[in-house]
Amino acid sequence: MINIEIDGKHIDVENGCSVIEAAHRLGIAIPHFCYHKKLSIAANCRMCLVQIEKAPKPLPACATPAAEGMKIYTASEQAVKAQKGVMEFLLINHPLDCPICDQGGECELQDLAVGYGGSASRYKEEKRVVLHKDIGPLVAAEEMSRCINCTRCVRFGVEIGGATELGQAFRGEHAEIMAFMSDTVDSELSGNMIDLCPVGALTSKPFRYSARTWELSRRKSISPHDSLGSNLAVQVKNNRVMRVLPIENEEINECWLSDKDRFSYEGLNSAERLTKPMIKQGGKWLEVEWQVALEYVANGLRQITQKSGAEYIGALATPNSTLEELYLLQKLVRGLGSHNVDFRLRQSDFSTDSKQTGAPWLGMAVADINHVDRFLLVGSFLRKDHPLLASRVRQATKNGAQVNLIHATDDDLLMPIVHKEIVPPTGMTTVLAQVLKALATAKQATLDISVQEIVQSVTPSATAQAMADSLASGKRVAVLLGNFAQQHPQASQLQLLAQHIAALCEATFGFFGEAANSVGGYLAQAVPFSDAEKHGMNASAMLTSQRKAYILLNVEAELDMQNPQQALSAMSTADMVVALSAYKHHATGYADVLLPITPFTETAGTFISSEGRVQSFKGTVQPLGEARPAWKVLRVLGNMLDIPGFDYNNSEAVRDEVLVGTDLSAKLGNHLHGVSAQAETFDVAGLQRVSDVPIYATDAIVRRAASLQKTRDAATPRALMHSVELEKLNLQSGETVKITQGHGSARLPIIADDSLPHGVVRVAAGHAVTAELGAMFGAIMVERA
Amino acid sequence: MLSEQIRAKTDHELKKYPPDRKQSAVMAALRFVQDEKGWIDTEDMADVASYLGMPQMSVYEVATFYNMYNLKPMGRHTLTVCTNLSCQLVGAVETLNYIKSKLGIGVGEVTADGKFGLREGECQNVCDEAPLFMINNKKTCGHLTKEKIDQILAELDKE
Numbered sequence: 001m002i003n004i005e006i007d008g009k010h011i012d013v014e015n016g017c018s019v020i021e022a023a024h025r026l027g028i029a030i031p032h033f034c035y036h037k038k039l040s041i042a043a044n045c046r047m048c049l050v051q052i053e054k055a056p057k058p059l060p061a062c063a064t065p066a067a068e069g070m071k072i073y074t075a076s077e078q079a080v081k082a083q084k085g086v087m088e089f090l091l092i093n094h095p096l097d098c099p100i101c102d103q104g105g106e107c108e109l110q111d112l113a114v115g116y117g118g119s120a121s122r123y124k125e126e127k128r129v130v131l132h133k134d135i136g137p138l139v140a141a142e143e144m145s146r147c148i149n150c151t152r153c154v155r156f157g158v159e160i161g162g163a164t165e166l167g168q169a170f171r172g173e174h175a176e177i178m179a180f181m182s183d184t185v186d187s188e189l190s191g192n193m194i195d196l197c198p199v200g201a202l203t204s205k206p207f208r209y210s211a212r213t214w215e216l217s218r219r220k221s222i223s224p225h226d227s228l229g230s231n232l233a234v235q236v237k238n239n240r241v242m243r244v245l246p247i248e249n250e251e252i253n254e255c256w257l258s259d260k261d262r263f264s265y266e267g268l269n270s271a272e273r274l275t276k277p278m279i280k281q282g283g284k285w286l287e288v289e290w291q292v293a294l295e296y297v298a299n300g301l302r303q304i305t306q307k308s309g310a311e312y313i314g315a316l317a318t319p320n321s322t323l324e325e326l327y328l329l330q331k332l333v334r335g336l337g338s339h340n341v342d343f344r345l346r347q348s349d350f351s352t353d354s355k356q357t358g359a360p361w362l363g364m365a366v367a368d369i370n371h372v373d374r375f376l377l378v379g380s381f382l383r384k385d386h387p388l389l390a391s392r393v394r395q396a397t398k399n400g401a402q403v404n405l406i407h408a409t410d411d412d413l414l415m416p417i418v419h420k421e422i423v424p425p426t427g428m429t430t431v432l433a434q435v436l437k438a439l440a441t442a443k444q445a446t447l448d449i450s451v452q453e454i455v456q457s458v459t460p461s462a463t464a465q466a467m468a469d470s471l472a473s474g475k476r477v478a479v480l481l482g483n484f485a486q487q488h489p490q491a492s493q494l495q496l497l498a499q500h501i502a503a504l505c506e507a508t509f510g511f512f513g514e515a516a517n518s519v520g521g522y523l524a525q526a527v528p529f530s531d532a533e534k535h536g537m538n539a540s541a542m543l544t545s546q547r548k549a550y551i552l553l554n555v556e557a558e559l560d561m562q563n564p565q566q567a568l569s570a571m572s573t574a575d576m577v578v579a580l581s582a583y584k585h586h587a588t589g590y591a592d593v594l595l596p597i598t599p600f601t602e603t604a605g606t607f608i609s610s611e612g613r614v615q616s617f618k619g620t621v622q623p624l625g626e627a628r629p630a631w632k633v634l635r636v637l638g639n640m641l642d643i644p645g646f647d648y649n650n651s652e653a654v655r656d657e658v659l660v661g662t663d664l665s666a667k668l669g670n671h672l673h674g675v676s677a678q679a680e681t682f683d684v685a686g687l688q689r690v691s692d693v694p695i696y697a698t699d700a701i702v703r704r705a706a707s708l709q710k711t712r713d714a715a716t717p718r719a720l721m722h723s724v725e726l727e728k729l730n731l732q733s734g735e736t737v738k739i740t741q742g743h744g745s746a747r748l749p750i751i752a753d754d755s756l757p758h759g760v761v762r763v764a765a766g767h768a769v770t771a772e773l774g775a776m777f778g779a780i781m782v783e784r785a
Numbered sequence: 786m787l788s789e790q791i792r793a794k795t796d797h798e799l800k801k802y803p804p805d806r807k808q809s810a811v812m813a814a815l816r817f818v819q820d821e822k823g824w825i826d827t828e829d830m831a832d833v834a835s836y837l838g839m840p841q842m843s844v845y846e847v848a849t850f851y852n853m854y855n856l857k858p859m860g861r862h863t864l865t866v867c868t869n870l871s872c873q874l875v876g877a878v879e880t881l882n883y884i885k886s887k888l889g890i891g892v893g894e895v896t897a898d899g900k901f902g903l904r905e906g907e908c909q910n911v912c913d914e915a916p917l918f919m920i921n922n923k924k925t926c927g928h929l930t931k932e933k934i935d936q937i938l939a940e941l942d943k944e
Contacts, residue, residue, distance in 0.1 A: 164840035169849040
């Protein structure tokens, strides 16, 4: 430890600690622009100049490491003179347009200019002009003359985002921040550049000129999208969400937000919002009072229970629903006598139900990802599915971690991958078995009987061997299964093999949850097997074996399900479909009742993130129109149907009923028992489908976020295929083809993509243009349109 | 796509650096491009980026930072007149003006026949020869007088 003195106060700091960091720990503020604790040191703004004893000139506090006995004066005459000098230079070229600048009121330059700037400028010459740039629909770079060239945005891209999309071109007075050849910034973390920009050069395009920052009230919330559980500051004006910013939480999202979490709020104010209960009568939709709609639903459910039996009722909810909503939904249907309830809508293999020690979770704390030194990622579109977790893995690779990947596509993760095996979905178990075999041989371990058969049937490839070596050489190893692996038709096999691989290298074994409540859904018992005595039907069985009534919570059947074709046909032949939805969507085609419920900003609720962290939040605005929180709607339905135990006064009471007295850690568990791996793999004749759910198509809110929908990531899906496969079918890259699954088809342009394995067609799911197709995995046909 | 010669020269350059630091050769690679075609297009920068496995923007940063890279087509003979202090003191401005009037072009321009281009440059570290210019960043011509300039231009004109 090094002892230094700053403004007369002593502090012990570790070797290599910068003066600005030490001052920060003492609570001494040193003015700065380019310094940011999460980014590398650039020392180019010079604002943090301080006086250091025995140094002939002021030194930048951010780039000066503390040395034993150093005496630093941050506000001495020399220091302040230097700081004021720097401020005068910064202001020379900075336009005086604060009154019309979106950054006004939260501008670091504005704030510091009050303390260090002169009252008038001595500069009489022309100010420099930097032309505006169009860098995409999210980040506005319309007033680049305001830029003070701190390069925080550039460093963010390189160091956190993983791609050098912005750079500082030219030099000296001509230096400017720009993208190569006027390209757009496509990072899924680009919004953080807006927060980082200390001036008004990079501002939020969707938020521009819509409010002044001091008019906004700031309310805490939790992201409803991915399973990280990012902490949000929802900013509100006139009962309308105007923008979303991160709340710093070092253990979760640090000080960042993914663009999905940041800009999805536009979907909350969408014109498609459902604001009145609606009933379909004689083929026409009528707006009705809540009482009428609820009575209609209660009567309908009662009738079906009496006539056909409660088991003919099925309930489906998205994993983005809150814990309280999911709990009450299952309580409602179980109260009616049915156990058909599920939230795992995109899953296709349910054979592990009740054979797992608990709810599948990350297996470790999110913050521990940074300290892992060997990763085995199985079936994950990591960057798009979990942007900030991907960033943590990226930080780990900077500290020397090795990432091994087994997946069906070779999308650029913007981080070094030491070994990868890109195979069709049908080949994934084989690769895992190979890695397991290689590991077992290296460790001279005897394998469990449940995996012996499959392991004996394979011979490790060189890559599998290399992966095994990489994993065996690690001290803190993590084996993690992504969304793709969980949606895979052989999810249980993949899980079992991965579990044994993890056991052999003493690794943490976990799942990246698909959505905000992928863990919470299990704890809310919104699964068909949570009652030990009587099991109901899972999400897939409820569709294959036609139910008479469906209750849909937040679900858009053609977009949220593993097999949209099957889902739509089940919905359209059902006697009654009750859609609880925040939006007036495609359900108008198959539903009988639409009940307007509120999105996460208009209700209190709880999400349990991938790492098993329970985070409750309150509503930030009043419900829109007559929309009501879903937990209240379900509570009233429970009362109307005379189901006992539906007398909650608030959502906290629901949460407490689920969680109080429950040992959460005992409810989490990734290990399987009583499952064995078969040697015969699932086989698909001909081409097989590989599908991702595009980053801005994952849930109802984000699908309606206008600006996110203009990004490159939200472009209309195309079919992708290896050029060899294209040649076999005598097709040209770029031509429109007819893609068929089951009895439905879609017309899409087909594009050659040689990073894909042979024998697969990559077609995105969760999008309207592919909603006619069938399951996310399995056989698919491609022919000339 | 970079030409075979550029790739061969860049490969030679790459031997000087560790294999995982290929981007160290970016300045050399850009120089080879300019030597071959007289200037560097953004497409060439993208080619250099993919050849060296580095971000395109990083190549652009380097190419725009250094004054001696031509970012637009220049003449077959590009004269870069030093206008830094030592040259200024012994008449760099007059030299520049004389060349301008002689060629009928301004700084940053090219003659209609594409033979001559004119640029302003930075110190060449041979201030004892001031005033001076460089031809295509390769050959320094110092102690310039009007007569000497006439003579050099006439010789270049014949090439």
